[in-house]
Structure formats: structure tokens, C-alpha cells
Amino acid sequence: MGIFLYFSLLGLCKHPFRFKELLKQIGFIGTGSITVIFFTALSAGMVLGLQGYYSLHKFGAEGMLGSAVSLTLIMELGPVLTALMVAGRAGSAMCAEIGIMRISEQIDALECMAIDPFRYFISPKFLAALISVPLLTAIFDVVGIFGGYLAGVKLMGVNGGAFFAGMEQSVTNHDLRLGVIKSFVFALLLVWICTGRGYFVQKIRGAGFGAESVSTVTTQAVVMSSIAVLVFDYLLTAVLL
């Protein structure tokens, strides 16, 4: 898997770079995920708004709601939920696609034409994920905060000015940076695991053969990348906070 990562990154530097494929993949991973991200973010934000209000209300600190919601979203929920959604939606598809290309000898065929499969279609997926996931995370954060605002301010009657003032005061560059770093790391993890599992579908023990092996490996890829995201979330928080 390490060598796989190396070749995938190396494939980014090889000529000619397939710009069209990159755009297609950004379209698939990024644009295609916007709706899912929007609704996830809105619900998550609204829940945060309600929950936050409920807890803070006990201490009479409803004014803190804006900062609580935005910090949670930017540092934790935004990157994590976006990565999980993308893993479930695009990661599984990538894994299955590459797995099928492997078992139907399409990857062998590429290699026989001396076309580097990494440059041809794996590396563009890496770059597309690295571009799309952070942007999706940003969208998640904004929509989530809006959701928090809806729930906290419009429904529960927290002061709107206080909501945004609290947010402005508490969110620092450091917090934003942590969020961005996380989203890059998660993007790399999920695209690495999902494409790699598909690529090595025939080398994975106990995965079975043919169509069954692709389905087993795709499930594994989504589970593994989700767990990896959560574990790395903890590690990054512990190290960087």
C-alpha cells in the first residue's frame, strides 16, 4: 500500500497530465457530493444549535452559542462528516470501479499498452479528492453554521448579533488551520484506501473471486476509511490542538 501511494503521487508528475480526467473526477467527487453535504451540514448544524442551546441555557450562557457551534463545526464535525460522506458516496464508487477494471483485466490491458494506470486514472482521483474534500468541508462549515443560526436564533430566540459576535471572537486562524489540515489528511486517507483496495482486489486474502471480491473489498474500503478518518481525527486533535 505504501508503494501504491508513492506511485499515485508520482503519477501526478508524469506527462501528459490528464486534465480532463481531473475535471471529471472533481465533478464526481466534489460537485456530485454538494447536495449530500448540504443536507448533512444543515441537519448537523441545526442539531448543534438545539443541543448547544439546551446545554448553554442551563448556565445562562446562550450568548456562547455562536462560538460553540462554529468551533465544533470547523474543527471537528465539518472535516469528519464531510470525509465520511465522501467515503460513502465517492470512495465506494472509486473502489468498485477500480476493482472491476482489475478483475476484467482492463488494468492489465493498460499496462500492456505501456500506459501507466496511475497517471491515466488513479492519480487524477487523488488530486481530485485533495481539491474537492477541503472545499466541500468549507461548504459544510458555512451551511452548518447557518443551520446552527436557524435553530439557535430563529427557533430558540438567541440574539443574532451575539451569535455572530461570539463566533467572530472565538474562531482563530489556528482553528481554521486545524480544520483545513484535517480535511486534507482525511482526503488523502480515504482516496488512498479506496483506490488501493480496488487496485489490489485480487491480492486481498479471503475476498473471494469475481464480482463477490469487488463487493467485499468495497465494503472493506468504506469501513476502513471511515475508521481511519475517526482515528486520525483523534490523533490530529491531540497533536495539533
Added chain:
Amino acid sequence: MSGGADEIIPAAESAAIRFVEVSKSFGERGRRHRVLDRVSFSVPKGKTTVIAGGSGQGKSVILKLILGLLKPDSGQVLVGDRDIVTMGYRALQEVRMLFGVLFQGAALFDSLTVFENIALPLRERTKFTDQEIRQRVAATLEQLELTGHEEKFPAQLSGGMKKRVGLARALQLDPKIVLFDEPTTGLDPVMTREIYELFTRTQRRLGYTAVIVSHDIPQVFTLADQIILLNKGELDVFTDASRIPYSTKPNIREFARQVMGQVADRE
């Protein structure tokens, strides 16, 4: 071409591909399945070699060994005079440029149309303009009676059409060596004959070395300058189909009795 089983190994310089004592097994330790047991043979340059043998006897494995897609457990696989087993990735890519390959399952790129499949090697590996590529692909499509199917996807094709598209793709880069894995399986007899004719024509024109895996016994033997039979890990080489029943190897004689017996009856 005539001659016995004894004068078959050509001098090294006229061999396009050589296997030297190659073994290959699959499976976990404990119940390993030995597909090739120290087999040696060579494929003469510019000639047609037919590999025949029962299903699951390792014919496709031989082709994958030639391409470096599988590594042998022991032995050497030489293309030209270079051992591809020990070769680095870049050198291997260079060697692969010599080959045109038709996989058993055709291995078409299923997200690309027929046209794009055939055009792919030209787009990626040559400097032809779009115009030239379109002309070349159109010409091949016509030869293979595929005109009108350019915009279809592989999933919309019949098995025989897939084979023909795979064949067209394999021949695009004017390969020095072609490897065809069951090019006519799933085709009707008329199309089979036409594929073989096309094949003889292009070989005369391009002078490539051909390795064909086929089940069309004995039809395919008419194409063959050399025949390789494979049974239970053993392999024997013939330049004349009539010598097959007299092989020195028991597994091959057994295979000959099963398959060639009927041939002898028919002739």
C-alpha cells in the same frame, strides 16, 4: 514446414520469445497447484505459434508471463534477448511497447465507446492528429465489419464483437509481436474464418510474430508454423500437427488421444 519434434528449438537469435525452465504455481502453501512445470520453448520471429490445450491448463498464464503481468516462480522469460523477469518497471514498459495484446475477455475499457477504445493507444502513444486517428480507426472498423458501432459501449456489444474490437485495438500500434488469447471463441464459423484471414493478411503486411491461444483444433493448426500443446504442467512443441500423437511426453499423448483422436478419424 515439416519436421519432427526434435528440430524445433530455433537458434537463439531467431527467437522472439524464449521460456527457459519456467515454473509457475498458484494457491496457498499446502495445496499449491502447479500450472507450469519447468517448461522451455521458443517462439520464432515472424512466425505464428499456436498454443493449444484444455481449459485451465495455463495458456493464459503463459501469455501473462510473456507480458510480465505474472512473475514465474523460477526460470527465465526472454523477449528478444532480455530477461523480463528481472527487469525494472521502465524497461518492462519499453518491452511492452512491442506487443499487441488481445485478452481472453477482450478487456475493453467499459467506460469508453468502441471508437475511444480503439483510438486510445493512438491517442496515448502516438503523435497522430485527431483527423488521422479518426481515419485509421474507421479503416480498421471497416475491415472488422464494425462500422456503425463506433458510439456503442462494450456492455452493448455481443461477445464476438467485443473480441473484434479488442483485436482492432491490439493492432493499432503496428506491434512487432501479437498475443491473442482465444481470438475466435464465441464467434460463428464464418466470422472465425474471416478473423483468420484478416490475421494472415495483416501478418503478411506487417510481418509480426504471433502467439495465438486457441480452442479451434484442428482449424487453427492451418495457421500455425509451430504448435505448442499444454497438458497438466507439461508442454511439447511441434512444427507439424501430424506428429502430435507421437509425442515423447505421456501427458501430451493423453491430450492427443482425447482431442486429436477425432482429428485422425476425420481426416
